Amino acid sequence: MTPRLRLLFLGLIALAAVLATASVVLLVTRGGGAANAGSQIGGPFTLTGEDGQKVSDTDFRGRYMLLFFGFTHCPDVCPLTLQRIADALEAAPELKDKVTPVLISVDPERDTPAAMKEYVAYFGPTFRGLTGSPDEIAAVLAAYGVYARKVKLEGSALDYTVDHSSFIYLFGPDGAFLTVFDPQQDSAALAAKLKETVK
Secondary structure (H helix, E strand, C coil): CCHHHHHHHHHHHHHHHHHHHHHHHHHHHHCCCCHHHHHHHCCCCEECCCCCCCHHHHHHCCCEEEEEEEECCCCCCHHHHHHHHHHHHCCCCHHCCCCEEEEEECCCCCCHHHHHHHHHCCCCCCCCEEEEEEEHHHHHHHCCCCCEEEEEECCCCCCCCECCCCEEECCCCCCCCEEEEEECCCHHHHHHHHHHHHH
């Protein structure tokens, strides 16, 4: 694939992700209808786990997958959201054996498996961290309706940050999309909603 075609391909994937994210926003803001969008959100993936092993979506079958997209250099939204997830599962221990919290990186350039392993360990032993090549991540972002865009930070040692949507997605034991949660809700509200859905 020529550099020009690759840029066009990545641009089309990014556009699809933006449009999918917009549909999720509409579903959430209008209330209730997220579960009806199951056919539009999600799909098969094969990424790299925190121990360097290949991990696919089918590896989570039999358990609920609570999925969040973020990155290890995120200064605020990502650690706050992941901590809310950890606190929600701590508040509802009956969910721990049924739900696997998963972080998929939106920053594959910096988020190596080792970086993901160290990062997710802060939030609990059941958290999984997945990364991949830029093309692999771009395809997953499009399939799952996630917006992510690199933003240059002039004069910063970090060089860049990543703006991204921050919904929390819940998938059933069969891999089907169930619903999406607002990351701004507190851990008690998240725990209550999880208990309503996870059986």
